[in-house]
Amino acid sequence: MLSKLLKIGIVCPYSWDTPGGVGNHVRDLAEYLIAQGHDVSVLAPASEDAILPSYVVNAGKPISIPYNGAVARILFGPVAYSRVRNWIAEGNFDLLHLHEPAIPSISLLACWAAEGPMVGTFHAAAKHQKIIFAIGPILEPAIEKLSARIAVSEAARLTLTDHLDTDAVVIPNGIYASRYTHGSPQSKWQGNTIGFIGRFEESRKGLRVLIDALPVISRFAPDVKVFVAGPGDPEEAIKSIDPQLRARFEFLGKISESDKADFMTSVALYVAPNTGGESFGIIVAEALAGGACVVASDIPAFDDLLGHGQYGALFESENSTELAKVIIDLLRNQDKRIELAKSGKDHAQLFDWSVVAEQIYSVYEMAMVGGSKVRVAQDSRSWSRFLSREEKP
Amino acid sequence: MRYLVPTVFFALFVIWYLTFLARRLDRLHLRVDNSWANLDVLLQKRASVALEIAHSDIADPASSLLLTGAAYQARDASIQHRSNAESGLSGALGLLLEDSRHLATAADSQLLTELSALTDKIRVAIAIHTDAVSRSQMLRRKYVVRTFRLAGNAPLPVTYEFEADVL
Numbered sequence: 208m209l210s211k212l213l214k215i216g217i218v219c220p221y222s223w224d225t226p227g228g229v230g231n232h233v234r235d236l237a238e239y240l241i242a243q244g245h246d247v248s249v250l251a252p253a254s255e256d257a258i259l260p261s262y263v264v265n266a267g268k269p270i271s272i273p274y275n276g277a278v279a280r281i282l283f284g285p286v287a288y289s290r291v292r293n294w295i296a297e298g299n300f301d302l303l304h305l306h307e308p309a310i311p312s313i314s315l316l317a318c319w320a321a322e323g324p325m326v327g328t329f330h331a332a333a334k335h336q337k338i339i340f341a342i343g344p345i346l347e348p349a350i351e352k353l354s355a356r357i358a359v360s361e362a363a364r365l366t367l368t369d370h371l372d373t374d375a376v377v378i379p380n381g382i383y384a385s386r387y388t389h390g391s392p393q394s395k396w397q398g399n400t401i402g403f404i405g406r407f408e409e410s411r412k413g414l415r416v417l418i419d420a421l422p423v424i425s426r427f428a429p430d431v432k433v434f435v436a437g438p439g440d441p442e443e444a445i446k447s448i449d450p451q452l453r454a455r456f457e458f459l460g461k462i463s464e465s466d467k468a469d470f471m472t473s474v475a476l477y478v479a480p481n482t483g484g485e486s487f488g489i490i491v492a493e494a495l496a497g498g499a500c501v502v503a504s505d506i507p508a509f510d511d512l513l514g515h516g517q518y519g520a521l522f523e524s525e526n527s528t529e530l531a532k533v534i535i536d537l538l539r540n541q542d543k544r545i546e547l548a549k550s551g552k553d554h555a556q557l558f559d560w561s562v563v564a565e566q567i568y569s570v571y572e573m574a575m576v577g578g579s580k581v582r583v584a585q586d587s588r589s590w591s592r593f594l595s596r597e598e599k600p
Numbered sequence: 601m602r603y604l605v606p607t608v609f610f611a612l613f614v615i616w617y618l619t620f621l622a623r624r625l626d627r628l629h630l631r632v633d634n635s636w637a638n639l640d641v642l643l644q645k646r647a648s649v650a651l652e653i654a655h656s657d658i659a660d661p662a663s664s665l666l667l668t669g670a671a672y673q674a675r676d677a678s679i680q681h682r683s684n685a686e687s688g689l690s691g692a693l694g695l696l697l698e699d700s701r702h703l704a705t706a707a708d709s710q711l712l713t714e715l716s717a718l719t720d721k722i723r724v725a726i727a728i729h730t731d732a733v734s735r736s737q738m739l740r741r742k743y744v745v746r747t748f749r750l751a752g753n754a755p756l757p758v759t760y761e762f763e764a765d766v767l
Contacts, residue, residue, distance in 0.1 A: 322627075348624055351735055354631060355728045372738075374731045376724050569721055573728055576641075577634040585623070 212244050213571070216300040216581065218291075219251035220312030222269040222280035223259060228489055229306055229330050232359075232380050236304075237262055239381070239564045250294050250313060252282035266290050266313050281312035291316045292583055300581040302571055307331060308353065309346055309371065318349045323581035324574040326567075327353040329375060332362035332486035332508060346371065354574035357567065359487045362507040376570060379512075380487045381563035384555055387497035390468030399538055401433045402474035402499065404467070404490055405481075408439040413480030413504060418444075419527035420534065421452055427535045431455060436462045436470065471497025475544065476537055479503040482525050488512050495519065496555035500548040502533055518551040621742075622750045628736035632757045635729035642722045643686055647671045649715050650693055658708045663696045733757045 219233040230251075237247045247262055252269035259265060267287050269280040291313055295303070301324065305314040308327045318325065327350070350356075356375035358364035364375050396402070401424075407414040414435065424431055433456050435441070441458035448456060462470060471477060477499035479491050485508045492512065494501050501519030503509040513519040520537060522529040537544050556562070653659060654667040670685070670692040677685035697712070736757050739745060 348620075351624065352627060354634070355724075356731070373735065374727055376727050566720075570724060570728075573635070573638050573721075573725055576638040577630070 213301040214246045214299060215240060215302050215304060216298050217247060217249045217304045218306060218314045218317045219249060220281055220307045220310050220314040223251040223253040223263060224257045225280055233306055235381055235560060236564065239560045248298055250291065252280065252313065264294055281310065283311050283313065283316060287313055288316050288320065292320045295321050295581060296583050302326065302575055303581050304328065308350060315349060318352055320584055321581050322584040323579050325353045326355045326357065326570055326574050328357040328359065329363050329367050330359050330486050332360060332366045355570050357570060360508050361511045363486045378566045379558050379563060380489050381560040382489060382492050382496060382558050384496040384559035386464060387468045387471060387493055390472035390497055392473045393469045396434060396470060396473035398475065399428050399431045400474045401431065401534065402470055402477045403433065404436045406437050406439055407435055407444055411482050411484040413482045414444060416480040416525055416527045416530060417478055418448055420531040421455060422449060423531035424534050425452060425455060428538050432457065434459055434474065467493065468497055471499040474499060476534060477501050479509060480530060481506060492555055492558045495551035498548050498552045500537060500544040501551060502537065514554065518554045519547055618748060618750065621745060625739055625745065625750055628732065628739060629754050631732040632736055635725065635732045639725040639729050642718060642725050644675065646718050646722060647674045647689065649711065649718060650689060653711055656708050656711060659696055667692050667696060730759065733759050
């Protein structure tokens with residue numbers, strides 16, 4: 208149904224070389240649109256020696272600041288601003304798609320510098336983002352320029368209505384569901400096994416909660432094994448585990464996409480004990496698509512994603528006793544596990560790129576009504592003329 | 601003389617701020633116009649799909665009559681009566697689709713899929729339009745905007761009351 212071929216500019220606020228939710232989303236979306244025949248250019252910060260795909264334009268070297276419980280690698284400043292402006296001026300885009308424009312990075316700069324059809328996608332969901340509160344009045348005129356807003360989850364939409372007083376269309380993050388549906392079960396991961404994928408060193412990923420739940424679980428299921436996959440140094444985590452239970456844990460390091468599919472199909476349970484800071488939960492959607500029976504904390508994003516428990520089991524966030532109870536219950540009840548996994552797998556088709564990109568494209572179409580192209584904003588132009596006059600002498 | 605420089609700066613700032621506000625307002629009005637145009641097109645399309653449905657086998661004569669009436673009303677309604685008429689059409693479609701989904705033949709079910717795709721789009725279009733309208737209403741309420749009549753002669757955008765649940 209994607210009919211007219213467009214020239215689309217996408218701005219990613221976070222560094223391209225550090226993988227993250229937003230970056231992956233931008234990459235997948237860009238590649239999907241390119242596969243449909245559109246001309247896509249992505250502007251993203253990246254270090255100078257980074258190897259970038261041909262569609263990515265480097266906006267400069269990012270700086271690291273702590274944000275939302277993680278380290279964000281973003282970019283702003285006058286040099287970045289002029290690069291953004293040049294990219295817009297030379298791009299001759301039909302439409303700009305700005306990701307996370309409420310964060311002080313190049314998406315916001317692009318929103319400032321451009322005029323015309325613009326779509327913004329808001330990923331973050333946090334109850335009290337004081338920073339956004341404080342700079343709300345400054346952000347407002349910029350955010351206002353977006354022709355349409357997308358929020359990746361109900362939680363992200365609420366954050367937006369609370370802080371910026373503006374509504375958004377909810378379109379979930381996309382996954383390539385088909386990549387996960389054909390995993391083959393691996394015997395090394397089967398049995399009474401629990402899977403966990405993520406940067407386990409970050410406390411908000413909640414590995415701690417799972418570790419605390421294990422003593423109880425192992426009493427009822429003595430042969431239980433936990434597989435932890437994801438980048439990071441396991442030393443610290445292993446030290447914090449009860450020595451008697453250390454043998455129950457196995458750290459796999461970062462695993463490939465195809466391994467991930469096998470992993471999701473094999474493990475008895477996939478556990479997502481995240482304590483917060485999660486807006487959509489792409490990994491949970493992938494686990495569902497892979498046919499895993501999911502147990503997740505009841506933070507808003509997961510509650511929403513799992514249909515309030517319809518497509519996976521929920522437990523009270525940060526409550527390891529309850530997590531243990533839910534896990535034991537499911538390990539004992541294979542029928543229930545299979546049933547949950549099946550309904551989850553069907554549900555995950557909704558997040559496939561073929562569905563999601565279609566929805567995003569229809570928002571593009573609506574943003575482009577009026578027929579004008581993206582250009583450098585009038586006020587920003589006169590401002591820069593003023594600046595360059597100052598610089599000349 | 602001592603106050604001259606600050607006064608000039610202050611005056612410049614005020615002028616800058618006023619033009620800045622006016623430009624913001626202008627952009628918002630454009631957004632309202634565009635999003636309305638978009639919504640309008642989608643609603644027109646829906647009315648014609650509704651007419652097609654009315655003439656197909658899905659509708660019995662009574663609901664066909666109801667639907668045709670509602671569709672024409674929605675098409676011809678003036679701007680003030682528009683949302684009422686569209687809600688009427690939503691209601692008529694809702695009534696019909698409630699109990700006819702299982703009756704539809706292949707050709708008819710294509711019509712129904714078309715309608716549901718259109719409905720999804722309309723829902724998004726309404727959200728976009730409502731947001732643009734409420735933003736500009738918010739800005740128009742500002743004291744400065746009213747005092748300096750920055751909006752000029754542009755009419756205050758009206759909220760489009762649309763019962764999205766009926767869709």
